[in-house]
Amino acid sequence: MRKILSAVILFCAFAGPALADGHAADGEKVFKKCAACHAVGENAKNKIGPEQNELLGRTAGGLESFSSKYSTAMKAAGDxxxxxxEDTLKEFLASPRTYVKGTKMAFVGLKTEQEIEDVVAYLATFSPDYVPAEESHK
Known part of the structure; x- marks a missing residue:
């Protein structure tokens, strides 16, 4: 009985939604490139850019506490x-100004696909209630 219970507990620990193919620990390091303008984690506050807690699942330009600072382009993208x-964030992080033309974000984008995967995995750890669309219908 103990072996079955242990197997069930182990299965449940790894059976959550499949989020990002990157490595969150590496993404924390990559996020340092973003930290001049964005904050994430406990006590994160808006900076030049909005804080990134609960980012996955959020409407672009939709963080109420930052609403007056978003570019018209970002608000329009959300509208x-x-x-x-994960997918839209990956595309955005590869080239923000191409993905949302007219964004105020001056950052040119992350250089490698691995950096993008890792930072998305890191940000996913701050969106605990996010369920990818394909997972929400199961």
Whole structure:
């Protein structure tokens, strides 16, 4: 009985939604490139850019505490239906100014696919209630 219970507990620990293919620990290091303008984690506050807690699942330009500082382009993207998912965030982080033309974000983007995967995995740890769309219908 103990072996079965242990197996069930172990299965449940690893059976959550599959989030990001990167490594959160490496993403924490990559996020330092973002930290001049963005904060994440306990006591995170808006800086030049919005804080990134609960980012996945959020409407672009939709953080109420930052609403007056978003670019018109970012607000328009959100109004048009842009939701930050792993996929949309990956595309944005590769080239923010191409993905949301007119964004105020001056950052040119992360250089490698691995950096992008890692930072998305890191940010996912601060979006504990996020369930990818394909997972929400199961």
């Amino acid at each position: 048009a239906g842009l939701i930050w998912t």
